[in-house]
Amino acid sequence: MVFPLYDDNPFVKPKLPVVTWGLIAVNIVVFLVQTASSEAGSLHMTIAYGFTPASLSGEMPQAGPLPTFATLITNIFLHGGWQHLIGNMLYLFIFGDDIEEALGPLRFIAFYFAGGVLATLAYFAIDVHSSVPVIGASGAISAVLAAYLMLRPCARVTAYVVRVTVRLRAYWVIGGWILLQLYSLASSEQDGVAYIAHAGGLVAGAVLFPMLRPAGVELFECIDPEEEAAAAT
Numbered sequence: 263m264v265f266p267l268y269d270d271n272p273f274v275k276p277k278l279p280v281v282t283w284g285l286i287a288v289n290i291v292v293f294l295v296q297t298a299s300s301e302a303g304s305l306h307m308t309i310a311y312g313f314t315p316a317s318l319s320g321e322m323p324q325a326g327p328l329p330t331f332a333t334l335i336t337n338i339f340l341h342g343g344w345q346h347l348i349g350n351m352l353y354l355f356i357f358g359d360d361i362e363e364a365l366g367p368l369r370f371i372a373f374y375f376a377g378g379v380l381a382t383l384a385y386f387a388i389d390v391h392s393s394v395p396v397i398g399a400s401g402a403i404s405a406v407l408a409a410y411l412m413l414r415p416c417a418r419v420t421a422y423v424v425r426v427t428v429r430l431r432a433y434w435v436i437g438g439w440i441l442l443q444l445y446s447l448a449s450s451e452q453d454g455v456a457y458i459a460h461a462g463g464l465v466a467g468a469v470l471f472p473m474l475r476p477a478g479v480e481l482f483e484c485i486d487p488e489e490e491a492a493a494a495t
Contacts, residue, residue, distance in 0.1 A: 264422075264435055264439070266352070266356050266419050266435050268356055269360070269417055269418065269432070270360075272355075279358065279359035281367045281371055282359050282362050282370075285374065285399075286351050288339060289347065289399060290347070290351070293341050293347050296340065308340060308397055310326025310327065311333055311337060312340055313330075313334055313337040313382050313385075313395060314330070314392070314394070315386045315390050315392040315393075315396075316390070316392060317330040317333075318386060319386075322393060334378075334382050334383070335378070335379065337382060337397045338375070338378040338399050338402055339399070341397065341398055350398065350399045353403050353407065354399070354403050354406065357403075357406050357410040358403075360414060360417075361373070361409045361410060364413055364475060364476075365471075365476070365479075369474045369476070373467075374406065376405075376470055377401065377404070377405025377406070377463050377467050377470060378463070380401075380462055380465075380466035380470075381404060381405065381463035381466060383462065385459040398459075400456070400460055401463035403463070404460045404463025404464045404467065405463045405464070405466045405467030407464065407467065408464045408467030408468045408471065409467045409471035410432060410436065412472070412482060413471070413479070413482075415432055415483075416431050416432065416433065416483070417432045418431065419431070421435050440464060443457050443460045443461060443464075444461070
C-alpha cells in the first residue's frame with residue numbers, strides 16, 4: 263500500500279495556495295456540520311445535497327431544496343466518514359497547490375469544479391436509474407491527480423510504503439493509485455466506492471488541464487533539480 267505524505271513545502275511557493283486551502287477548509291466545515299447533526303440529520307444532508315442519478319433522469323423527485331443539477335456541485339463537499347474526508351483532503355493538500363500554481367486561482371477553481379461535475383456525470387452515465395446518492399470530492403481530486411501527472415510526473419513524493427517512508431517519483435505514486443482504481447472498477451468491487459467517478463475525474467483532468475493551462479506552462483517536465491545540480495558539478 264502506497265500512501266503519499268507530501269511532495270514539497272507549499273509555504274515556499276511564489277503565491278500561497280489559498281484556493282486549495284480554502285477548499286480543504288470548506289470540506290472540513292461541511293463534514294463537521296454533518297457529524298454534529300443527528301444520524302437522521304446527516305442522512306438528510308446526504309439525500310438532499312448528494313447527487314442522485316434517478317433524480318436527474320426524472321425517475322424520482324429531487325429530495326432536497328436545490329434543483330438536481332445544483333447537487334452536481336454540492337455533493338463534492340460531502341463525505342461518508344473521517345477516512346473518506348482525510349484521504350481526499352490529504353491528496354488535495356499534497357497535489358492541489360501545484361495545479362493551483364500552474365493554472366492560477368480562478369482557472370484552478372473552474373478546473374476543480376468541472377472535474378468534479380464531469381466525474382459525477384460519468385457515474386450518472388453508467389447507472390442512470392440509481393437512487394443511491396453519490397457524495398465526495400474524489401472525482402474532483404482525481405482530475406487534480408491527472409493534471410499533476412501531466413505537469414510534474416518526475417517530481418519526488420514522500421510516501422509511506424509498508425511501514426517505510428520513501429521518496430518516489432510522482433508517476434509511481436499516482437500511477438499506482440490509478441491502477442488500483444482500474445482494478446477495483448474491473449473487478450466490480452461492491453464496497454460503496456464510485457470507482458467510475460474516479461475514472462471519469464481522471465479523464466476530465468487529462469482533457470481539461472491542457473486546455474486551461476496558461477501559455478508557458480509545459481507538460482511532462484522531467485528535470486530533477488538534484489540530478490541537474492550533480493551534472494553541473
